[in-house]
Amino acid sequence: MRLGTPAVFALALAAVPAYSAPPAAATDEATAAPWACRELGGMSCERELEEFLQTADLVAIEDIGDGITHPRRVTLRKDGREARAIFKTIDIESINIAYTNRFEPGFSDRYAYEVAAYRVDRLLGIGLVPVTVVREINGEIGSLQLWIDGATDMQDAVDRDLPVGDTELLLQRLMLMYVLDAMIYNIDRNYHNILVRPERDDLFLIDHSRSFRTTRKLPSLTEERPIPVPASVARSLRELDLEALSSQLDGLLRPQQIRAVDARRRLLVDELDRRRLLPAVG
Template sequence: MAACLCLCAAIGAAQSTSQVIQGEEVENFLAQAKMMQFAAFKTIDEGPVPTKQLDGGVELQFQDSWRTEVAAYELDKLIGLGMVPATIERTVDGKRGSLQFWVTAQMDEGQRVKRKLSAPNPIMWNQQVAKMRLWDNLIYNTDRNLGNILITDSWQIRLIDHSRTFRPFEQLKDPKAPTTFSRSLLAKLEELNEAMLKEHLGKYLSPYQIQGLLKRRDAILARSKELIAEKGAGAVLYQ
């Protein structure tokens, strides 16, 4: 009981600072905690199927699964994105799924837009948005919306809802995004290879999904180089 209280206190402190959402301590908490008010448990495991009729039309290679929630967190760690809350595989009451650390947000993007609020540091905000757009292209995210872009009290973006990601497609979902790139993020993308992805994501993604991910990575790197050649590094790159 004391250990549980200690873990809960640590997580509470992390939530109050709106900073710590990843790392071994948070992952251990998710693995051990008996109280679920600090986490979101997802068990859906549909697909992949060739086609799926949704409200917005037919989606190809549709999947909606807790498995890609875990894969998204593991990939975030590999490339140093730092926006996806800690997510682990866990069985609760005999049901297997993903357990994700609950982020206490000040608002979501929809609320920010409705209230017409602007970030206190527009440059840093725009850089975060560019990272998010790169991320959604990398994982072929079909479910990004204003409600799953969370904003902390320190104006840090946190990204949730990755159950409809990692389609096997080689092309980018949005070939024109982003237009600026983080140097450190590009360097991490360069380091990705099939063996690394199989080691960290192979339990949750198929070989086709991993191949699609690498092809999209290549397309992102190629786009960054094209823009640098066109506009110059100073206009395209930031740290």
């Protein structure tokens, strides 16, 4: 299965044994996001995690990496609980900017997109993006995303030949990754922004600050091992509308970006229906 970024799946699937015919419909296990409420000593739900990130006291802050985005890792503490999170304040938008190895028309790289990606992920019921909020720290406003302790990226997992755990679950989540990336038009997915904890069958998607182009088309989907989308996500894809998107994304995205998300949603429903990868909703 290659979903828009062949290198990612060539690496990911190198560790996956041969897989036969796909199931008639995926289970909802891939979207349960059990990790979210296991973090921070058993907080009961993601809303509590969001509140923690927004209100916990700052204990420490440190630079990590040398990239232009200058992410920082913070340590937070509240009510005897302590956790780490990654703080990004990048906010670049230009008609034509040389950012990687090429000029990209309409390029933008914004912390707000990290929060928007988290909200789209939850609107769809996917549950693979770590909890992310907007917060001001030391006079700077940025995105604050829960740091996943014990995780490694997919490249490292493949290089070290780590076990993949539940193969079917991994393939379902890779399909869900395509769904999310298509919705937010993330063409920057690579093996360094997929995190895994193989011993716990956990997978996380990070680094979405370059998403949300206004393009009204889909990234390519060339599936060698197609896995139908779970029924709960299929329902969300079919029933989500512009009003629901706007209620969650206003203030994070421009109106034309939100309309583009909804346009891609409709295209995605048609495409997955055509390929019989989207269960009917009764």
